[in-house]
Amino acid sequence: MITIDWQQLERLLGEQGKVWLALSGGMDSMVLLHILTHQAPVAIRQRLTALHVHHGLSQHADHWLSHCQTTCKGYDVPFYFERIQIDQTGSIEEQARQKRYQVFANHLQAGDVLLQGHHANDQAETVLFRLERGCGWRGIQGIPACRRIGDANVFRPLLKTSRSMIEAYAKTHQLEWVEDESNLELQFRRNFLRHQVLAPWQANNADIAKQVAQSVERIQAESSVLERLLVETLAGFINRDGGLRLSLLPESERGFWLSAFLNQQGISVTQQQQRSLVDMFFSSQDKQPEYIRHHYRLVRFKAAMYILPKDQRAVEQALVAGTWIEREFDRVYCDQDVQLKPRPEGVQLCLPNGKHRPLKKFLQDQQVPSWWREQLPYVFAKGELVAIGGLWQHPDWSGQVIWQRNDRLPWPSDPSRT
Numbered sequence: 243m244i245t246i247d248w249q250q251l252e253r254l255l256g257e258q259g260k261v262w263l264a265l266s267g268g269m270d271s272m273v274l275l276h277i278l279t280h281q282a283p284v285a286i287r288q289r290l291t292a293l294h295v296h297h298g299l300s301q302h303a304d305h306w307l308s309h310c311q312t313t314c315k316g317y318d319v320p321f322y323f324e325r326i327q328i329d330q331t332g333s334i335e336e337q338a339r340q341k342r343y344q345v346f347a348n349h350l351q352a353g354d355v356l357l358q359g360h361h362a363n364d365q366a367e368t369v370l371f372r373l374e375r376g377c378g379w380r381g382i383q384g385i386p387a388c389r390r391i392g393d394a395n396v397f398r399p400l401l402k403t404s405r406s407m408i409e410a411y412a413k414t415h416q417l418e419w420v421e422d423e424s425n426l427e428l429q430f431r432r433n434f435l436r437h438q439v440l441a442p443w444q445a446n447n448a449d450i451a452k453q454v455a456q457s458v459e460r461i462q463a464e465s466s467v468l469e470r471l472l473v474e475t476l477a478g479f480i481n482r483d484g485g486l487r488l489s490l491l492p493e494s495e496r497g498f499w500l501s502a503f504l505n506q507q508g509i510s511v512t513q514q515q516q517r518s519l520v521d522m523f524f525s526s527q528d529k530q531p532e533y534i535r536h537h538y539r540l541v542r543f544k545a546a547m548y549i550l551p552k553d554q555r556a557v558e559q560a561l562v563a564g565t566w567i568e569r570e571f572d573r574v575y576c577d578q579d580v581q582l583k584p585r586p587e588g589v590q591l592c593l594p595n596g597k598h599r600p601l602k603k604f605l606q607d608q609q610v611p612s613w614w615r616e617q618l619p620y621v622f623a624k625g626e627l628v629a630i631g632g633l634w635q636h637p638d639w640s641g642q643v644i645w646q647r648n649d650r651l652p653w654p655s656d657p658s659r660t
């Protein structure tokens with residue numbers, strides 16, 4: 243007997259929400275279809291629609307589609323399908339997965355719930371698969387029973403049910419399903435783990451998949467508490483510009499907090515990357531560590547780590563100039579009428595092409611993030627704005643105070659040199 247938490251499904255469903263079943267034609271989703279059509283409360287049954295994604299990868303793909311279509315017709319369940327094209331580049335499995343989720347996302351409306359047939363063995367395989375890749379506490383949380391896709395939810399009601407129970411159900415009810423022949427190919431790591439690791443383990447302990455799934459459920463619950471505590475603690479390490487204050491991090495926890503900080507911005511790093519980041523950003527040798535990957539750059543400025551978009555050199559140059567100016571101002575300009583002041587309001591800047599541009603617009607053109615606009619070095623001489631770090635300088639001031647010093651001292655941000 244397989245039990246489904248109908249109340250949880252009802253809680254996830256919006257008032258007008260639809261229940262979509264991701265129907266591959268395989269045993270798991272076919273069993274779910276049978277349960278939904280034979281056991282679900284009427285309100286859920288009435289909102290049910292099946293959705294099949296035709297990957298076109300197997301020579302049997304058309305047969306899978308027609309099998310899903312015919313079964314749904316027999317159960318009087320509305321049925322949709324969509325074809326996707328997979329090219330031969332990269333991991334075919336991963337591509338199929340991503341495109342499949344894109345199809346799901348395109349169909350889901352606010353308040354809808356998508357049901358998938360993942361079960362306890364999938365959970366155990368996922369955990370083994372991730373352990374093999376050296377995952378941390380987040381990775382070991384495995385497959386979540388519920389998660390959001392936009393304004394809709396994905397729900398996996400069979401996640402605590404073992405594959406053998408699902409198979410027993412399918413046989414008892416004489417269900418017909420299709421077999422994906424690629425599931426037997428052992429060069430796919432997941433298949434290897436399924437057949438060569440989990441199967442022998444299960445022969446020795448029939449409940450192993452369920453036990454792993456229960457353990458993962460416990461880890462997920464504990465992790466949600468830890469996640470909350472982590473957010474609170476991390477907030478104390480972040481300055482008002484959104485930078486991670488490196489000097490506050492306990493030495494033995496540096497890697498952990500760097501990862502947590504990056505993770506909060508949607509960036510995940512491997513353990514090896516985490517180690518190199520610690521080496522790089524805590525090294526006193528490297529005055530301006532920089533780590534570039536994908537679309538972002540990590541930089542250190544005044545003992546804090548910042549995440550910047552890849553193409554924001556100009557902004558950083560201005561910040562570096564700012565540190566230099568601050569230092570030099572204390573030393574050189576103290577008796578002159580040149581000062582650093584907060585950002586002025588309503589100023590028009592004269593650009594090299596002779597045109598004028600409001601300061602606010604200029605900063606937007608330069609892609610200075612709003613949280614850094616207050617931080618730039620606004621240099622005033624005799625009460626007038628004459629320079630903004632290395633981003634802009636007043637034409638009349640060229641070659642005077644600021645640029646004169648520039649010849650004697652390094653001015654890393656001098657735009658005329660880059």
Ligand SMILES: Nc1ncnc2c1ncn2[C@@H]1O[C@H](COP(=O)(O)OP(=O)(O)OP(=O)(O)O)[C@@H](O)[C@H]1O
Pocket residue numbers: 263264265266270271293294295296297339342357358359360364
């Ligand atoms: N072609 C498909 N069309 C519709 N639903 C599918 C399709 N393939 C898989 N699914 C859904 O996903 C569930 C899990 O399938 P499977 O284990 O093959 O995917 P996976 O790639 O391991 O999982 P995930 O999609 O989360 O990565 C199925 O029970 C079914 O609900």
